[in-house]
Every structure is written in C-alpha cells, then in structure tokens.
Amino acid sequence: MNQPAATHLESWNAKQELAERMIPMIGQLYRDHDVVMSVHGRTLVGQSAIDIIRAHSFARKIDVNELPLTETFAIIETLAAIQPGPASIDLALLAAAFRATESADLESFLREQLASNADTAPTAGSDVVLYGFGRIGRLLARIIIDHSGSENGLNLRAIVVRKGSENDLEKRANLLRRDSVHGPFNGTISIIPEENVILANGVRIQVIYSNDPASVDYTAYGINNAILVDNTGRWRDAEGLGQHLQNNGIARVLLTAPGKGDMLNVVYGVNNDKITDADTILSAASCTTNAITPVLKVINDEYGVKQGHVETVHAYTNDQNLIDNFHKGDRRGRSAALNMVLTETGAAKAVAKALPEFEGKLTGNAIRVPTPDVSMAVLNLQLEKETTREEINELLRQVSLTGALRTQIEYVESSEIVSMDFVGSNRAGIVDGLATIVTGSTAILYVWYDNEYGYSCQVVRIIEQLAGSHPAQVPARNA
Incomplete structure (x- = not known):
C-alpha cells in the first residue's frame, strides 16, 4: 500500500532538521580545528541543509542505500565533543566502518580512527x-x-x-x-x-x-x-x-x-607525486590535458593504448574575437559567437608530459564552438586488448566512485544531459557512459569538462600540495 503524502513530507522535514543542526558543528570544526567533512568526497563545509541531504542521497550510487543522516549526525556530534586535530573526514566511509564493528561505543571508535593525527597542530597556512x-x-x-x-x-x-x-x-x-x-x-x-x-x-x-x-x-x-x-x-x-x-x-x-621545455607539467591525481622541492617553477598543464589524462591513464592501465586521436569540442575563449577581426592565429580571427572554428590543440602531445607512455601515441584537433563554457573531448582509442562497452563503462564508473582518481573523474548516464549541466563541476572530466562506443579493440569515449571551473579545481589541488595543506584522511585509505 502506498504511503500517504504526509509521511514523505514528514521524512523530508526530519532530514532537513538534522542537516540544519549539523551545519554549525561542521563550521566550528572547520574554522577552529581544520576538520573538513565530506560524503564520498563531496564536501559539507559551507553547504546548505539541502546540499547536505543531496550528498547523503548520492551515497546510493556506491552503497546502494542512502546514507542515514542519523548516523552522520551522531558522528559529527561526537567529533564536536572530541575536538580533533586537522583531518579530512569522509563520513560515509567512517559510518560504514563503524557499522562493521558492530560496536555501540562510537567515541572510542572515533578516537581510535583519529589517533594517527591526534598531535597534529593546525598550520599557519x-x-x-x-x-x-x-x-x-x-x-x-x-x-x-x-x-x-x-x-x-x-x-x-x-x-x-x-x-x-x-x-x-x-x-x-x-x-x-x-x-x-x-x-x-x-x-x-x-x-x-x-x-x-x-x-x-x-x-x-x-x-x-x-x-x-x-x-x-x-x-x-x-x-x-x-x-x-x-x-x-x-x-x-x-x-x-x-x-x-x-x-x-x-x-x-x-x-x-602548458609549460615549455623541461618544466614539470602536472595533472593532479596522475603525476603530482613527481613534484619535488626543487620544482620552483611548474605548470598545471591545460584544461583539456587535465580532462583526458586521468581517463587515458585508467584505460591504458587496464587495456593498454596502442594509438589514439583526441577531438575536442571546446567553448570559445577570450583569445578569440567576438566579431571578425585580425588575429595572429589561423581562423581565430573569425567571430567566436557565430562560427565553429577548427583549430589546433596541444593537449594530445601534452598528455605525454604527464604520462610518458603516451609519447607519440596521440594526435589531436580542436573545434571552438559558440558556447561560453564546458567542453567535450572525444577519445578514439585503439587498445591492446578487446573489451566491451559494458566492461569499460563499469571500470570508469567504479573509478569515479571509489578509485584513486575519483576526484578527477566523474561518470554519468543520462539521456537528457547537456553541456550546461556541467557548469561548476569540480571534476577534471566527466565520462558520458551512454555515448561510449566499443567495437573489439576500438573504444570511443566522450568526456565532458568545465574548462574553467573544473580546471581551476585541479590547479587549487596542486597549490594545496605545494603548500602542504592537505590534512590526513580519516578513515585512512590506500585507494
């Protein structure tokens, strides 16, 4: 029998009330102790009650069930009492780990999880x-x-x-x-x-x-x-x-x-581990390189890439003219608002600066189109091994949810999604699973990316590494 509408509304209001009670505790722990809370990587700091509920709902993609706010509220309330040192806390993983212990002593569990950073003091920034x-x-x-x-x-x-x-x-x-x-x-x-x-x-x-x-x-x-x-x-x-x-x-x-010469070109999540103290000048590469390199790494690690071509459908930029006028670059003098403009991209070659195994394997072109933001890269890849559309999509979906590159790669399946839906995405690239084409050892992947905001998030991740401002992850994880 269907539940009455009032029951659904009561359930929603209960969630909203809990989320509203979380907000001041999340803010206090962040401001005073540098504790950043998230749900599967989706930050709760500075978020509204609706955003917090939405993050808990997202957990269904990974854990099948929605993450109960009652569980995370209990964790946050206990953390507020403990007042831990700097930490990046994933409430979804923490709640799952506590559930697995079948213990009733939440405070002891949290103190054990936080033990490794108990003596870590906040930095001056x-x-x-x-x-x-x-x-x-x-x-x-x-x-x-x-x-x-x-x-x-x-x-x-x-x-x-x-x-x-x-x-x-x-x-x-x-x-x-x-x-x-x-x-x-x-x-x-x-x-x-x-x-x-x-x-x-x-x-x-x-x-x-x-x-x-x-x-x-x-x-x-x-x-x-x-x-x-x-x-x-x-x-x-x-x-x-x-x-x-x-x-x-x-x-x-x-x-x-993209940096020239021997400068280290960094795609965060792929080769940021190569940064040393000697790298006083380095590059965050380009928006397109950041969008495609994480996906290419995943595919190459699993199947091997023999050869490939990258075609980018890119939003126009300030470098182009609004109406026809002189421009030193070929075709870019023509009106950006009225034309699709075929031009070159260095992203295909630049991938090799982050992933040397792609040296000489990729070609690329770009088509500038009359939209202000969000671009798409089409990866046409010849693989070492045969695979299927279902297999390659499942690999990318799992990586986007729980893999080491989950903050770089997003995965979507929607028959109605378009470019403007990705404005403000903090991922480097978003794989459009419904568009994937696989025939034997040939795979064609479509990767959306907010060439402004998504790229800027990647840049900030590098800055944070250079500053040493990443707090310890709780619970600790290797992926």
Missing part, C-alpha cells in the same frame, strides 16, 4: 598571489576564498594586474562579485579604495598594479614564501616565469597553461 585576474584567476580566487575559513590552508594575499582605468579596483571587485557563467559570488565583497584592497568574505586581498613581473617587493605587503600562480599565459618557459622568483616574498611559481 601559505600565502598565495594571483598574477593576472582573468577567467581562471577569478575562479581560483573564489575557490581559495571559499576554503579560507580555517585560516590553516591557503591565504589569498594579493592579485597583480595592470591598471586599466581610474576605477580599476571597483571594476575588479565587480568582476569577482558577478559572473555571467558561474553566477554570483557566494558571500560579500567590498573595497578599501585608499589601500587598493578587496575584502571578500573577510579575506583581505591586496591589489598590486604592475607591468613588470620582476619589480614587486611582496614583503612590503607582508607576503612571504608565497606561491605565485601566473594565469596570464604571457610567459610559458622557465626563463620568463623565473622573473617572478626575483621578487622578495615569492618561493614558487605555478603556470596555468
């Missing part, structure tokens, strides 16, 4: 400078500010730009406040004109005007040992980017574009 404040720069600012509540991670201290007008500061603040693609800033923004400062959710961002990357004394602003993120794309080699290191206060430089 690392200063970050954004050199350039365009599409990627502003998204990086949003993400870092959103993560700034604990004051133990990344401290966005300054942006460096060329002054565009007398009201430049106000215009920069307004561009951070409102975005035609990604929506309004999540919080409040004001300016201190006499000090050239933007205040965003309490974060004081010094705006520094300079035309010369080697002429800024960052220590004059109290900035020391900072990680500078160059998102201008103006310099792509170690010599050009090395100008930043001539300044007092800058310790490392990260480029948000």
